[in-house]
Amino acid sequence: MADSRDATDEIARALADRRRALEAELGITGERLGDIRAARADTVADDEHDPEGPTLAAEWSRAEGQRADTLSELADLEAAEARLAAGTYGVCEGCGRSIPPARLAVRPAARRCVACAEGAGR
Numbered sequence: 352m353a354d355s356r357d358a359t360d361e362i363a364r365a366l367a368d369r370r371r372a373l374e375a376e377l378g379i380t381g382e383r384l385g386d387i388r389a390a391r392a393d394t395v396a397d398d399e400h401d402p403e404g405p406t407l408a409a410e411w412s413r414a415e416g417q418r419a420d421t422l423s424e425l426a427d428l429e430a431a432e433a434r435l436a437a438g439t440y441g442v443c444e445g446c447g448r449s450i451p452p453a454r455l456a457v458r459p460a461a462r463r464c465v466a467c468a469e470g471a472g473r
Protein backbone atom coordinates (compact mmCIF):
# COMPACT_ATOMS: atom_id res chain seq x y z
CA MET A 352 0.00 0.00 0.00
CA ALA A 353 1.51 3.31 -1.07
CA ASP A 354 1.69 6.07 1.54
CA SER A 355 0.43 9.56 0.73
CA ARG A 356 3.96 10.80 -0.03
CA ASP A 357 4.21 8.26 -2.86
CA ALA A 358 0.74 9.18 -4.07
CA THR A 359 1.73 12.86 -4.18
CA ASP A 360 4.87 12.03 -6.13
CA GLU A 361 2.81 10.02 -8.55
CA ILE A 362 0.37 12.91 -9.08
CA ALA A 363 3.25 15.36 -9.50
CA ARG A 364 4.69 13.03 -12.15
CA ALA A 365 1.33 12.74 -13.94
CA LEU A 366 0.98 16.55 -13.92
CA ALA A 367 4.52 17.02 -15.22
CA ASP A 368 3.92 14.46 -18.00
CA ARG A 369 0.71 16.18 -19.03
CA ARG A 370 2.44 19.57 -18.95
CA ARG A 371 5.18 18.30 -21.28
CA ALA A 372 2.55 16.93 -23.67
CA LEU A 373 0.69 20.27 -23.62
CA GLU A 374 3.87 22.27 -24.16
CA ALA A 375 4.71 20.04 -27.15
CA GLU A 376 1.20 20.61 -28.48
CA LEU A 377 1.60 24.34 -28.00
CA GLY A 378 4.80 24.23 -30.07
CA ILE A 379 3.05 22.33 -32.87
CA THR A 380 0.07 24.69 -32.83
CA GLY A 381 2.40 27.69 -32.80
CA GLU A 382 4.21 26.34 -35.87
CA ARG A 383 0.91 25.74 -37.64
CA LEU A 384 -0.18 29.29 -36.89
CA GLY A 385 3.12 30.54 -38.30
CA ASP A 386 2.63 28.43 -41.44
CA ILE A 387 -0.90 29.69 -41.93
CA ARG A 388 0.21 33.27 -41.43
CA ALA A 389 2.94 32.79 -44.05
CA ALA A 390 0.51 31.09 -46.46
CA ARG A 391 -1.96 33.93 -46.05
CA ALA A 392 0.74 36.52 -46.71
CA ASP A 393 1.80 34.59 -49.88
CA THR A 394 -1.77 34.27 -51.05
CA VAL A 395 -2.45 37.96 -50.69
CA ALA A 396 0.81 38.81 -52.45
CA ASP A 397 0.37 36.30 -55.30
CA ASP A 398 -3.31 36.42 -56.01
CA GLU A 399 -5.72 39.22 -55.47
CA HIS A 400 -8.66 36.83 -55.75
CA ASP A 401 -7.39 35.05 -52.65
CA PRO A 402 -9.12 31.69 -53.36
CA GLU A 403 -7.48 30.13 -50.30
CA GLY A 404 -8.61 32.94 -48.07
CA PRO A 405 -11.70 31.40 -46.48
CA THR A 406 -9.95 28.02 -46.00
CA LEU A 407 -6.95 29.60 -44.37
CA ALA A 408 -9.19 31.72 -42.18
CA ALA A 409 -11.01 28.58 -41.03
CA GLU A 410 -7.68 26.81 -40.43
CA TRP A 411 -6.48 29.81 -38.50
CA SER A 412 -9.46 29.97 -36.19
CA ARG A 413 -9.27 26.20 -35.60
CA ALA A 414 -5.58 26.44 -34.68
CA GLU A 415 -6.27 29.48 -32.49
CA GLY A 416 -9.05 27.57 -30.77
CA GLN A 417 -6.72 24.64 -30.08
CA ARG A 418 -4.11 27.02 -28.74
CA ALA A 419 -6.64 28.62 -26.40
CA ASP A 420 -7.74 25.15 -25.17
CA THR A 421 -4.14 24.10 -24.58
CA LEU A 422 -3.33 27.33 -22.73
CA SER A 423 -6.40 26.96 -20.55
CA GLU A 424 -5.49 23.35 -19.68
CA LEU A 425 -1.94 24.49 -18.89
CA ALA A 426 -3.40 27.08 -16.51
CA ASP A 427 -5.50 24.29 -14.91
CA LEU A 428 -2.34 22.19 -14.58
CA GLU A 429 -0.48 25.00 -12.86
CA ALA A 430 -3.40 25.47 -10.50
CA ALA A 431 -3.36 21.71 -9.82
CA GLU A 432 0.35 21.83 -9.03
CA ALA A 433 -0.29 24.72 -6.62
CA ARG A 434 -3.10 22.76 -4.95
CA LEU A 435 -0.86 19.72 -4.71
CA ALA A 436 1.78 21.83 -2.96
CA ALA A 437 -0.86 23.31 -0.65
CA GLY A 438 -2.30 19.88 0.16
CA THR A 439 -5.73 20.65 -1.33
CA TYR A 440 -5.28 18.64 -4.54
CA GLY A 441 -8.29 16.54 -5.54
CA VAL A 442 -10.82 18.69 -3.68
CA CYS A 443 -13.67 19.87 -5.90
CA GLU A 444 -13.80 23.66 -6.29
CA GLY A 445 -17.57 23.46 -6.68
CA CYS A 446 -18.75 21.37 -3.73
CA GLY A 447 -15.61 20.86 -1.66
CA ARG A 448 -15.86 17.06 -1.84
CA SER A 449 -13.09 14.77 -3.05
CA ILE A 450 -12.85 14.35 -6.82
CA PRO A 451 -12.96 10.58 -7.53
CA PRO A 452 -9.49 9.16 -8.28
CA ALA A 453 -10.79 7.64 -11.53
CA ARG A 454 -11.58 11.15 -12.80
CA LEU A 455 -8.22 12.48 -11.68
CA ALA A 456 -6.53 9.59 -13.48
CA VAL A 457 -8.14 10.74 -16.74
CA ARG A 458 -7.90 14.49 -16.06
CA PRO A 459 -5.16 15.13 -13.50
CA ALA A 460 -5.80 18.87 -13.69
CA ALA A 461 -9.56 18.58 -13.04
CA ARG A 462 -10.77 21.37 -10.74
CA ARG A 463 -14.26 19.98 -10.18
CA CYS A 464 -16.02 16.65 -9.74
CA VAL A 465 -18.09 15.38 -12.68
CA ALA A 466 -21.38 16.71 -11.28
CA CYS A 467 -19.99 20.20 -10.69
CA ALA A 468 -18.13 20.22 -14.02
CA GLU A 469 -21.35 19.34 -15.84
CA GLY A 470 -23.17 22.03 -13.92
CA ALA A 471 -20.47 24.49 -14.99
CA GLY A 472 -20.88 23.40 -18.60
CA ARG A 473 -17.55 21.64 -19.15
Ligand SMILES: [Zn+2]
Pocket residue numbers: 443444445446447448463464465466467468
Ligand atom coordinates in the same frame (compact mmCIF):
# COMPACT_ATOMS: atom_id res chain seq x y z
ZN1 LIG B 1 -18.15 19.02 -6.95
